[in-house]
Amino acid sequence: MGDSSGSVSVDVERIYFGGKEHPVRTRYGSVAVSVYGDEDKPALITYPDVALNYMSCFQGLFFCPEAASLLLHNFCIYHITPQGHELGAAPIPSNVPELSVDKLADQVADVLDFFGLGSVMCLGVTAGAYVLTLFAVSVYMISTLEVQCIFVITKNSHVQLLDQRRGVNVCRFLKAINERHDLTEALRKLQCRTLIFVGENSQFHADAVHMTTKLDRRYCALVEVQACGSLVTEEQPHAMLIPMEYFLMGYGLYRPSQLDSSPRSTLNPFCISPELLSPESMGVKLKPIKTRISLNV
Numbered sequence: 001m002g003d004s005s006g007s008v009s010v011d012v013e014r015i016y017f018g019g020k021e022h023p024v025r026t027r028y029g030s031v032a033v034s035v036y037g038d039e040d041k042p043a044l045i046t047y048p049d050v051a052l053n054y055m056s057c058f059q060g061l062f063f064c065p066e067a068a069s070l071l072l073h074n075f076c077i078y079h080i081t082p083q084g085h086e087l088g089a090a091p092i093p094s095n096v097p098e099l100s101v102d103k104l105a106d107q108v109a110d111v112l113d114f115f116g117l118g119s120v121m122c123l124g125v126t127a128g129a130y131v132l133t134l135f136a137v138s139v140y141m142i143s144t145l146e147v148q149c150i151f152v153i154t155k156n157s158h159v160q161l162l163d164q165r166r167g168v169n170v171c172r173f174l175k176a177i178n179e180r181h182d183l184t185e186a187l188r189k190l191q192c193r194t195l196i197f198v199g200e201n202s203q204f205h206a207d208a209v210h211m212t213t214k215l216d217r218r219y220c221a222l223v224e225v226q227a228c229g230s231l232v233t234e235e236q237p238h239a240m241l242i243p244m245e246y247f248l249m250g251y252g253l254y255r256p257s258q259l260d261s262s263p264r265s266t267l268n269p270f271c272i273s274p275e276l277l278s279p280e281s282m283g284v285k286l287k288p289i290k291t292r293i294s295l296n297v
Helices: 008-018 054-062 065-074 101-115 127-142 164-178 205-214 237-249
Strands: 020-026 029-036 043-047 076-081 119-125 146-154 193-199 220-225
Touching (some): 020 101, 043 054, 043 101, 054 065, 054 076, 054 237, 076 101, 101 127, 101 164, 119 127, 127 146, 193 205, 205 220, 220 237
Parallel strands (some): 043 076, 043 119, 119 146, 146 193, 193 220
Antiparallel strands (some): 020 029
C-alpha cells in the first residue's frame, strides 16, 4: 500500500467507495481506471482537469451524500485518470511519445472497449470535458458507440500541481490541451444531451455561454453556480444536485428514496416523448439559471 505514514487523503483514495483499480492498456499506453459500483448498472465515465486525478477533482461531489446517492445508486462509475496523474505515478520517461488530444480521446474509446461498454454518460471538468466532448464527436462520426449525455463543468485556470516530481507529467497533458483544435463546428452536430455547469466568477464563464450557443438548443442547458469561481464539484457540489436530478429523470433514473429497486436497464430514455426531455421540461432554462445557496452570517 506504499508509505505507511501516508496522509489521510491517500487512505481515503484507497478505500474510496470500495473501488477497484484497473490498468487498461490502450493504443497509446496504459491508463488507470478506478471502477466503483455494480458493473451491471449504466456506466458513468469521468475525466479530470489538468494536474488533478479523480479524487482531487470529484471527491467533493461524490462525498456529498445526496449526490453520491443519486450517482452511485444509478451508475457504475469509471474514473479515467490521465497518464502520469494517478496516485504514486513516476515521471513519464522523455522517450515516451507525447499524446495529442485526439489520442487522449482514442484512449477513452479503448477504455470503453476494454470494459465492453456500448452506451455511456460522461462527466468531465474543463480539460477532461474537452477530451470527453472530442470523444463524443468522434463516436458520432464513426458510429461505433453511443454517448447519451455529457456533463461539463468549467473552472478557472488556477490549479495546484499534483506534486513537483510529477510536474513533467502535468506539462505533457497541458501541452496536449494547449494544442487542441476548435470543436465549434463539430458541436453543432453533437446530438447527445449536455448539461453545462459554470461558476459565476469563473474566467471561462463567457466560454461556457459560447459553447451553449453552438450546441443544439434542444439538447443542452447551462447552469450558472453562484458564489463559485473555481471547481464546481469541490466548491458547490450541492448546487449540482437538483439540475442533475431533473436531467437524469428523463432517463428514468432517480435517487434511492424515489426508487426502491436498482436500475438495470440501458440508458435509452424509455417511452418518453422528445419534448419531455427538453431543457425546459427538465426544469433547466435555455438561458443561464442561477443557483441559490444559504449563507450563514
